[in-house]
Amino acid sequence: MNKKTNKMVKMALLLAMALVINYLESLVPLPIPMPGVRLGLANCLGLVVLCLYSEKDYVIFNVLKVVLVALLRTGFGSSFFIGLSGTLLATIFTLLTYKFSKASIYGLSVVGAVFHALGQVLMVMLLYSNVYMINYLVVLEVTSVISGLLTAFVASVTLLKLPKKMVENSRS
Amino acid sequence: MELKHNKYDFIIYGVCLVLIVCLLVISNVVTSKAKGDILYAIVTIEGKQKFKLDMNEDRELVLSPEEYPSLLGEMIIEIKDKKVRVKKEESPLHYCSMQSWVDSVAVPIVCLPNEVIITIKGEQIPENDWEM
Known part of the structure; x- marks a missing residue:
């Protein structure tokens, strides 16, 4: 299998895993009964993609994840735009942090989680012209820091378990 | 990409904390302006x-x-x-x-x-x- 095909297959597998985790997560209610509060474990696969492949692949992975979730489950209604705005803001700020700082996977994950929540709530405020959504944002930001750390932990354990050769070959 | 915490992470956590405090203040200001009879x-x-x-x-x-x-x-x-x-x-x-x-x-x-x-x-x- 040539290198390009190898990478495409691995990216497709990671994307499929992210979709399954996203679906399973939607079935499990969290102890905080609040819209938007979730673990976001599927994001750990995005961090794996950023670590193994390029920044461009990370953007493609995240955008495809949102589009496929909409296509398979939620549809292209307001939830799609809310998810997309969160993902785009999270991706942009994660990449900026990745480029301009030496933050570890933990720092990057927290930045992603915090801006994901911010992007989502800003879109809800825009769509529904409701300024009081800012009250949700405070709680969402606190929970997103915790979920960001958890996601980073899962991603780092995953990356440490991968064969060293695979990690080195992916970026070359 | 490093897989363990470093000093840059703690700067990020600090910035997040400041952001949360700012949001809390804004939230309180918005809420306090919203008082009045429920209609x-x-x-x-x-x-x-x-x-x-x-x-x-x-x-x-x-x-x-x-x-x-x-x-x-x-x-x-x-x-x-x-x-x-x-x-x-x-x-x-x-x-x-x-x-x-x-x-x-x-x-x-x-x-x-x-x-x-x-x-x-x-x-x-x-x-x-x-x-x-």
Whole structure:
């Protein structure tokens, strides 16, 4: 299998895993009964993609994840735009942090989680012209820091378990 | 990419903490400006304000998916003793019915799977603002 095909297959597998985790997560209610509060474990696969492949692949992975979730489950209604705005803001700020700082996977994950929540709530405020959504944002930001750390932990354990050769070959 | 915490992470955590404190302050300012008599519950469906319900009048509003296609099932909104709640709805996790009674203008009831938001207003709203 040539290198390009190898990478495409691995990216497709990671994307499929992210979709399954996203679906399973939607079935499990969290102890905080609040819209938007979730673990976001599927994001750990995005961090794996950023670590193994390029920044461009990370953007493609995240955008495809949102589009496929909409296509398979939620549809292209307001939830799609809310998810997309969160993902785009999270991706942009994660990449900026990745480029301009030496933050570890933990720092990057927290930045992603915090801006994901911010992007989502800003879109809800825009769509529904409701300024009081800012009250949700405070709680969402606190929970997103915790979920960001958890996601980073899962991603780092995953990356440490991968064969060293695979990690080195992916970026070359 | 490093897989263990370093000093740059702690700078990020500090910035996040500042952001959360700022949001808390903004939230308090917005909430304090919203005080006043509770008059109406505004029901927004699919991004459009559809109902203005008098909070002084106990009643139930039944919304059907035939009328509003964004609803995943029948939704019942109840107003009692100047409080509002979603009594019944269909959604994956039932967050908006779990939220129960709300009597603050600063706390909206959000049901995104059904594209329904209920907010309480504390001041008179001009009739021509409505798309009923």
